[in-house]
Amino acid sequence: MKAPSFAYERAESLARACALLHQHAGNARILAGGQSLIPALNLRLSQPDLLIDISQLNELRHITVTATELVVGALTRHADIERSADVKRLFPVLTQAAAQIAHPAIRNRGTMGGSIALADPAAEWPAATLALDMSLTLASERGERRVPADSFFKGIYETGMAQDEMLKSIHIPLPAAGTRSAFGELTRRSGDYAITGAFVTARKSGATLSATRIAFFGVAGQPLLARGAMAALDGTTGDAAAVARAQACLAADLDPIADLYNTPATKLHLSRVLLARLVAQLA
Template sequence: MKPAPFEYHRPASLAETFDLLDRYGDDGRLLAGGQSLVPALNLRLAAPRAVIDINRVPDLDGIRLSPEGLVIGALARQEALERSPLVREHAPLIADAVPHVGHAAIRARGTVGGSLALADPAAELPACAVALEATIRVGRRGGERDIAADDFFRGIYTTALAPGEVVIALRVPRPEPGWRWGFQELARRHGDFALAGLAAGARVQGGALAETRLCFFGVGTRPVRARRAEGALAGRRADEATLAAAGRALDSDLDPPGDVHGSPALRRHLARVLLTRVVRGLVDARP
């Protein structure tokens, strides 16, 4: 199939982008990497009146370090995250997660902002943003605001973006010393959407888990912070009894859906497997 007819615009500034969003409203769609929008257009699952290509808008690209932490521009390509020494040093969780995103050709075009704005509950980058307690900077005519990642993702393909707002950057705070990070996902084939995945961090003191962050994806309508399981791990060593208690607590954190790829019971089981693997890896990892 081919797309329904649409108007094509290529703004050269954020101000021009906001003008176009004001003009078209819900009938305008932003084009960044196009890895989700273009297939939807071709299948006529999306038929906007206008496509607004923001790839020429300055200041939306790039990866840099600020006094507060790492700033990743919305137009940064996912493959750039794989290659960036800044990401590897200051957000190793993202560096470990990105190779799991689709395939190389997808990562060459797909953008950070596109992944965040799409809010696919099985996607890797949204879960990393929540686990890192990152903020998402968004802009519209009249100013910008920061939204905590855990508040940004509202449900399946649903975010806290207001009409006329654009993702500007992902902002990752500098972690306190001693944090370790781990990422794993389980899929039928590499490049498939995860049946279950876990982006996690831990601060280990004296062999015990002083603090943990567990964000699961592929097991809900959005990235799920497993706070009951985190509480079961707090202050304890990652022995069999502690991991079993965290697994039981995880049942209260998750309400996974079922589909043709896996039942809720399967996804619960996989989430427990990931919890055990990743937490053990965090304890054994070098800080």
């Protein structure tokens, strides 16, 4: 099971990477951590002419806190996030989620940006971008643009990135006072792709929830916000009746698709169980 032949360029700067991407648009793939791309090459599911290796661009590997947001460079590895004190302090759900991504050896190389840019429907980070209302900075020879995560994911492995664009950084707005969040996923074995997984975040004033955001992954063709469930919980205390209403909304919100071992009905049921458990954690 050997990869097909391809040309290889080590980009020494972001500008060089963008230039190469522009030049070979459509026939080149960006190699970041490689933990999804290389298996696809090995299985010959992907046969690009050129790999543009950006893994040495240290300018894209950072976790920075500003007055308003946490900025994560696209090449920040899962393990960096898992170990970051800033992330743990500001977004403990991201610390938790990082520890659930595959296994330590994968987390040492796989990057947050790579995961988001690939838009694997079963991956944790794309859903996190939705739940935490992140925005993404995309770079190309044409310049940079910033897009909200909400409009980034278009379908299975499909995003709003143009062929000559690459992800540069991820921007996470700092949590407002009273924000609570929870993360969970159901996997058969540790590190497996989740049957269902979710991030839940809400602001709590007194016992009342507001600005609730719930993003699921592993259930549909792309990560998605459970908007019905979010509305059902907003303005409630997350009590049993509200949770039941939110659970009921998931059928329409998620419209799950089957995986190898689970029918849509099972995935919906498990998503409902998970949602209730996560809402309980907001308390």
